[in-house]
Amino acid sequence: MLKPPHSQTRVNLRHDLVAGLVVFLVALPLCLGIALASGADLFTGLVSGVVGGLVVGFVSGSHTSVSGPAIGLTVLVASQIVMLGSFEAFMLSVLIAGLIQIGFGVARGGAFSAFFPSSVVKGLLFAIGIVLVMKQIPHLLGHDATAADTILLQQRDFLTTITEVNTLIAGEIHFGAMLIGMISIVMLLCWDRLTIMKRLILPAPLVVVLFGILMTSLLASCGEAWRIGPSHRVQIPVATSLFEFASFLKRPDFSQVTNPAIYTGAFAIAMIASLETLLNLEAVDKLDQKKRYSPASRELIAQGCGNVVCGIIGGLPVASVIVRGSVNVAAGSRTKMSTIFHGAFLLLSASLLPALMNRIPLSALAAILFITGMKLASPRLFKQMWSEGRYQFLPFFITIVVIVLTDLMFGILVGLGVSVLFILHRSVRHPIRQVVETYLSGDLTHIVLSNQVSFLNRAAIDRVLNEATSGSQLLINATDSDYIDPDVLSFIRDFKENVAPARGITVSVKGFQPKYSMPDDIQFADYSTRALQDAVTADQVIDILRAGNQRFVAGSQLNRDLSRQVNATAAGQNPLAAVLSCIDSRVPAELVFDLGVGDIFSNRVAGNVVGPISLGSLEYAIGVAGVKLLVVLGHTRCGAVTSSIHLISSGQNAMSATGCQHLQAIVDEIEPSMLSPGEMPFEALSTEQREALVDTVARRNVQHTCDKILHQSDVIRLAVADGRVKVVGAMYDVKTGIVTFSI
Numbered sequence: 174m175l176k177p178p179h180s181q182t183r184v185n186l187r188h189d190l191v192a193g194l195v196v197f198l199v200a201l202p203l204c205l206g207i208a209l210a211s212g213a214d215l216f217t218g219l220v221s222g223v224v225g226g227l228v229v230g231f232v233s234g235s236h237t238s239v240s241g242p243a244i245g246l247t248v249l250v251a252s253q254i255v256m257l258g259s260f261e262a263f264m265l266s267v268l269i270a271g272l273i274q275i276g277f278g279v280a281r282g283g284a285f286s287a288f289f290p291s292s293v294v295k296g297l298l299f300a301i302g303i304v305l306v307m308k309q310i311p312h313l314l315g316h317d318a319t320a321a322d323t324i325l326l327q328q329r330d331f332l333t334t335i336t337e338v339n340t341l342i343a344g345e346i347h348f349g350a351m352l353i354g355m356i357s358i359v360m361l362l363c364w365d366r367l368t369i370m371k372r373l374i375l376p377a378p379l380v381v382v383l384f385g386i387l388m389t390s391l392l393a394s395c396g397e398a399w400r401i402g403p404s405h406r407v408q409i410p411v412a413t414s415l416f417e418f419a420s421f422l423k424r425p426d427f428s429q430v431t432n433p434a435i436y437t438g439a440f441a442i443a444m445i446a447s448l449e450t451l452l453n454l455e456a457v458d459k460l461d462q463k464k465r466y467s468p469a470s471r472e473l474i475a476q477g478c479g480n481v482v483c484g485i486i487g488g489l490p491v492a493s494v495i496v497r498g499s500v501n502v503a504a505g506s507r508t509k510m511s512t513i514f515h516g517a518f519l520l521l522s523a524s525l526l527p528a529l530m531n532r533i534p535l536s537a538l539a540a541i542l543f544i545t546g547m548k549l550a551s552p553r554l555f556k557q558m559w560s561e562g563r564y565q566f567l568p569f570f571i572t573i574v575v576i577v578l579t580d581l582m583f584g585i586l587v588g589l590g591v592s593v594l595f596i597l598h599r600s601v602r603h604p605i606r607q608v609v610e611t612y613l614s615g616d617l618t619h620i621v622l623s624n625q626v627s628f629l630n631r632a633a634i635d636r637v638l639n640e641a642t643s644g645s646q647l648l649i650n651a652t653d654s655d656y657i658d659p660d661v662l663s664f665i666r667d668f669k670e671n672v673a674p675a676r677g678i679t680v681s682v683k684g685f686q687p688k689y690s691m692p693d694d695i696q697f698a699d700y701s702t703r704a705l706q707d708a709v710t711a712d713q714v715i716d717i718l719r720a721g722n723q724r725f726v727a728g729s730q731l732n733r734d735l736s737r738q739v740n741a742t743a744a745g746q747n748p749l750a751a752v753l754s755c756i757d758s759r760v761p762a763e764l765v766f767d768l769g770v771g772d773i774f775s776n777r778v779a780g781n782v783v784g785p786i787s788l789g790s791l792e793y794a795i796g797v798a799g800v801k802l803l804v805v806l807g808h809t810r811c812g813a814v815t816s817s818i819h820l821i822s823s824g825q826n827a828m829s830a831t832g833c834q835h836l837q838a839i840v841d842e843i844e845p846s847m848l849s850p851g852e853m854p855f856e857a858l859s860t861e862q863r864e865a866l867v868d869t870v871a872r873r874n875v876q877h878t879c880d881k882i883l884h885q886s887d888v889i890r891l892a893v894a895d896g897r898v899k900v901v902g903a904m905y906d907v908k909t910g911i912v913t914f915s916i
Contacts (some may be wrong), residue, residue, distance in 0.1 A: 185507040192506035193514025196239055196497050200515060201522060202378040203496065205407055205530070206538040206545075207242040209312070210305060211250040211489060213260060216409050216421055218242050219523040220488035224479050226516015229491060230509055232475035235467035237457045238450075239497035239512045240479060242489040244545060245297070245449045246442070248304050248576070250489060253438040260487070261426035262435065268425055268484025269439035274447055274477030283451065283469025292565045293588035294452065295554060296572030297445075300584060302549025303577050305542050312539035313354035315347025315405060349392045349399035350536040356388075357381045357540030378541050385537030386529070407533040409523070418524055423487030442480070442490050445585075450476050450493040457498035496545075568592040619732065621650045626657040631664060638668050643677035648695075650732075652684030662689055669694075707799075711899035714749045714802040715914060721767035722912045733769045742771035749773065751794035753878065754806035755781045755813065760905050762806060765912060774800065780813035781805055782842035783878050788886055795898050796888040803882070803889065803898060806912070807875040808905040810864060814871045817843040822856070846873035868904075875902040876915065 200222055208218025225240035233240070254263045364377040389401045412418035429435050454467050472493065479491045501511055522530070558569045568591045576584030620637060623630070641647055649665060651657065669680040685691040709717075724730050751774040752762040762768075762775045774794045776787055783791075794800045817840045820827055827836040847870055858866065879902050883890050892898040902915040 186510060188505050188507045189511040190514055192501055192511035194518060196501050196506075196511065196515040197518035197522075200239070200241055200497055200519065201530075202382045202533075202538060202541055203244075203494075204242055204519065205533065206542045207244060207247055208489060209535060209538055210244075210247040210308065210542055211242070212254055213250065213489060215407050216523070217260070217423075217487055217489050219409070219519060220422070220486060221479075221483050221491050222519045223516050223523065224482050224486075224488050225491040225494075226512055226514075226519060228482050228516075229475045229479035230512035230516055232471075232478050233467075233509060233512070234471040234475075235454060235457070235493075236463075236465050236509050237461050237498055237502050237506065238454050238467060238472065238493045238509075239501050239515060240450075240476065240491045240493050241497060243446070243449055243492040243494050244305070244496075244542075244549070245301055246445060246490055246492060248301055249441060249445055253442070257429070257432075257434060257438065259426060261423060262429040262432070263438070264423060264425035264484050264487060265427065265429055266435050266438040266442060266484075267480050267488075267490045269436065270442035270446065270490060271477045271480030271482075271484055273439060273443035274473050274480060276477075277443070277447055278470045278472070278474030278477060281470050282447070282473055290568060290589070290592040292558065292569040293572050293585065293592055294448065295558060296569040296588055297576065297585060299550050299554060299569070300573040300576035302546040302551075303573065305546030306550060309539040309543040309546065312535050313351065313358075313543060315350030315354075315536060347398070347405060349388075349395070349401050350405050350534060352392075352399075353385050353388045353401070353534050354536035354540050354543075357384065357537050358543060360384065361540060361544040381537050381541060382533055385534040386532045389532050389534055401534045403531075405535055407531050407535065407538070409527045409530055411527045411531070412524070415524075421487075425484055443477075446476060446480065446490050446492040447473055453493040453495040453498060457493070457495065457502065460499055460502045462502070564595050568595065617646045617648055619648045619650060621652075622654045622657070624653055624655050626651075626654055626661050628658045628660050631658070631661050634661060635664065638665075638672075641673075641676070641678050646679045646681070647673070648681045648683070650684050651682070651686070651689075654684070654686075657685075657689065662691070666691060709749060709801060711801045711897075715899070715901065715916070717749065718766045718802075718804070718912070719914070722765055722910075724767045725765050726910045730767045731769075735770055739770055746771045746798070748794070748798060748800055750802040750804055751776065751791055751800050752804045752806050753778070753781055753783065753787065753791060754804075754905075755779060755808055755811060757808060757812060759907050760806065760808050765905060765910065774798070778839075780811065780817070780839050780843050780874065781807050781878060782839055782874070783881055783885075784838070784842070788882065791882065792886055792888045795892050801898060803900045804914075805875050805878045805882070805900070805902045806905060807871045807902070809868045809871065809907050811867060811871045813839060814843055814874060815863075815867050816840075818847060818867065818870060821847060842878075843870070843874050846870050846877045872902075872904055872915075875904065878902075 204218035204222040205215050206218075208215045211218075222241040225242070229240040250263070253266060254260055257263050257266065360381055361377055364380075389406065392399045392401055394400075410421050412421065450472060451469055454469060454472055458465070458467050476492060483489065483491060497515075501515075506512075558566045568588050571591050572584055572588030574584075575587045618641065620634075622634075626634075638647070649669075665682075669682060672678075673680040681695045682691055683693040683695060685693075749772060752766075753776045754760055754762050756777045756779045762773060762777075766773070774790070776790050778784075778787055791803060795803065819825075820830055820840055821844055827840050828834050879900050882900060883893065889898065889900065893900055903912050904915070905912050
């Protein structure tokens with residue numbers, strides 16, 4: 174019984190409220206930690222978390238995605254703040270980035286991610302993981318310098334993370350912060366491995382934050398080396414009134430509107446935030462048990478609205494975040510209200526609980542980011558990319574190295590450049606697909622051009638065409654080509670009209686667009702012709718059928734133009750063989766031998782038995798139409814044979830058992846191929862024994878039919894005696910698709 178709409182709404186709200194609370198508990202430390210890693214005030218992380226929940230959540234069409242400050246943007250944000258000189262100038266970039274994202278969405282840019290190489294995306298995330306791990310080491314050890322001096326590998330003071338650690342070891346370690354950081358890491362590592370921790374309702378990051386607050390209180394009276402002072406804790410402004418709370422919000426510096434760096438940064442933010450959003454959106458949709466679809470272009474508009482608001486009131490740029498989205502799904506959310514609830518909880522915590530959050534040690538947040546970075550820079554991902562080959566691994570690896578040694582934007586551009594070079598390299602080496610196909614009239618080299626044929630492909634096409642020897646047949650297929658460079662087109666035309674005839678090469682073309690003025694010209698026969706029928710022998714026809722069956726089994730059937738074959742055979746037929754096969758739907762002769770229109774006569778009857786009518790058809794095929802081969806094609810697990818064995822072994826008549834008045838004639842034809850009744854306790858046999866017996870009788874029945882054809886037809890018997898025709902049996906295995914000839 175369906176629940177009334179208002180009742181279902183209450184149920185959904187209850188689930189969404191619980192899910193929103195769980196996501197809030199996960200998002201709170203992440204908002205603070207990401208702001209720390211980005212080199213911004215921690216309050217800005219909370220602002221973007223609120224905007225991601227309330228603004229993006231309201232506009233978005235996704236039921237599962239949760240937005241906020243993203244790990245993937247930390248390096249970019251930090252470098253842009255340093256480059257632009259102030260957070261207010263950076264806010265202007267965020268605002269413009271939001272407008273760009275809205276434009277992306279309006280222009281239906283939801284397919285943007287499909288054009289971004291996955292190797293570069295994975296390299297980006299891996300590099301971010303490495304940077305996060307490296308940059309949290311000083312915070313874990315209590316060296317809480319300004320993030321502007323620690324976010325880049327090469328710092329403004331000409332030190333690096335490695336030299337920073339050496340400085341710490343020389344005497345700047347804070348033992349209290351280090352203790353909290355190390356224990357927090359152990360807790361996070363053990364969380365998913367210990368059953369007792371898995372059973373806790375609170376998420377691991379929140380437990381680490383609560384642990385950090387507790388340790389801050391316990392170490393308060395342990396001396397300066399252990400006490401967690403204000404410089405080692407979160408510092409969020411505490412407001413005494415709503416007016417004062419509003420004053421904490423920043424305003425963008427519109428005086429920087431003519432600064433080109435503002436727009437470069439805005440485009441970078443829009444591109445990375447959009448890409449991360451689209452990839453995360455797809456990933457979270459896969460987790461949704463209801464398998465609902467999230468409109469990608471609308472999500473870009475929602476993210477753009479969120480970033481416009483963040484740019485106006487002083488938040489970090491937002492994006493869809495896989496961690497929060499997966500937690501949202503796992504917590505049982507029903508609608509996007511859970512996202513909105515999580516934003517409301519963040520707003521309440523920032524406005525009503527700032528004093529409590531100011532007791533959170535930075536080393537606890539650093540531990541959360543350290544473990545997050547380790548998960549992003551997983552050795553398993555590195556091994557996976559290595560196993561996918563150099564075309565995937567090298568762009569992935571180069572992207573990582575350049576981002577770690579320079580900055581995120583330059584690393585992405587280099588990674589994209591390397592990917593493009595690999596694409597061009599593959600295009601130059603493999604601009605075409607070349608397949609040698611064996612038709613009835615001989616071998617044909619089928620050359621399939623790619624979708625885009627540029628001047629870079631000329632050398633490869635030149636090599637393929639000039640390798641053709643005298644007497645060979647070529648087919649140049651441009652059916653899939655949307656663009657062909659004029660130089661390449663001119664070369665193909667010259668080869669077809671001038672070079673090929675002089676060398677004795679036959680060139681056919683098809684599929685070229687009308688604008689190229691190269692109409693279809695097929696100069697080979699992919700069907701049986703009178704000349705071919707007259708020229709081949711029975712043994713050659715058997716070889717043709719064997720080769721076709723091998724293609725069928727391998728899944729490499731010839732690319733036939735059936736419409737052209739219909740037109741070509743309209744005036745007459747010249748088949749090479751006649752096949753008497755079973756009516757079984759699994760054994761279509763033209764398919765199992767990979768043949769085309771007009772290549773064989775196909776006579777089908779249950780049990781591939783022969784009677785006066787089918788024998789007359791076979792006599793016509795040999796005596797009038799001139800086929801060179803007659804094949805009696807049986808098959809394994811034959812239903813007609815199985816039914817005949819069952820009826821005969823049980824002493825039943827086909828009419829009385831099935832009601833089919835003409836079926837007994839087929840049973841009578843199969844009966845001579847059966848074993849003696851004493852050797853055939855059919856009902857007592859196991860399933861495997863029955864199948865073996867059926868296959869044995871089917872093979873005998875094929876031979877019996879061949880013998881009967883030769884005994885009853887003078888025309889066929891004389892043709893065989895003269896060596897003009899062969900009559901052979903064959904068995905088709907319904908399990909493997911393989912045809913075995915009995916010669």
